[in-house]
Amino acid sequence: MKNKKDVIIGETKGLLEVQATSQAVAETIVNISGESEGIAIAVAFASSFSAGSLTLIGFENQGIIKTCEKADTVKGIASGEASASAVASAAATAIAIANDTSSATAISSATAVAEAIADLTVVGIDNLGKIDTGEGKDIVMGKASVFAVAETFAESLALAFASTDKGEATAFANAVASATAHATATAIGIRGGEFNLGDGNDAVNAITAGDAVKIGIQDAYIYGGKGNDAVNVVVTGGGVNIGIQNVLIDGGKGNDTFNLQNGSGDIFGGKNEDLLILEGHFVDYKFYDSDRPFGVHITNADNGTDLFVSEVENFQFTGDSGITYAYMDLYSIG
Structure with missing residues (x-):
């Protein structure tokens, strides 16, 4: 019996809603006659604090997964919104x-404070x-998308009324309303662990989108093995976009392609002709000598x-269309 290809897919979506509501009402009325004296003071204070956090995971692996010899697929998809x-x-x-x-003296003071905090993390794999x-x-594909919305509404109303014939009337009213809301969200395409791609022309794809913090691959080790492998990262949207973060990639044997966009980590091309692709232009980066074989330390503070x-052996930058730089072209080394 021939082995069939394995397809492992996990998908989830969710919504995190956090609300805080605060209302304060203070009221004083002084109405006196004759030769008497009256004073009334009303103070109202109300506060509300609400916080919530949620993690959504498309596919989670806590052990060892080993697929068969065919064209296998491991996919995790997660999407969420924080409000x-x-x-x-x-x-x-x-x-x-x-x-x-x-x-007659009437004094009234009302203060209302409301704060809401929502923290959402969405992980594909x-x-x-x-x-x-x-x-x-x-x-192997991890896909995560996230959106964050923060809304506030503050309303204050102060009314002071004083009336007298021959006497003395004083009215003072003060109202303060404060509302703050924070919605933070992080999308991670692939997080953690070890990936051994074995033989064959394999691909690891990390895709994140949204308007918050987005990371393609985080805290992972990827070994390409034999074959022309590819590690592709696509991070789009507003906010903070990070291609890889604390990632170790070893291409093994084959003509491998590492399309990483940006980020931090260690890249070993291995044997044969390999290609590293980063965003922007060649001139955006600084290149420093390294004691590793055909080594270079690449930085971009922006x-x-x-x-x-x-x-x-080869380097490309998305802003320099059609240009491939050889290792020896990195003239800024040293």
């Missing part, structure tokens, strides 16, 4: 009425163990790139 809303309302009313020769795809043209690269 934080805060509403604060404060109303203060002070009424002082002095009849005849009386004295969360690998706590090892994924070994064996032989064949295999695909996009957070800090890569230690060795045994990679």
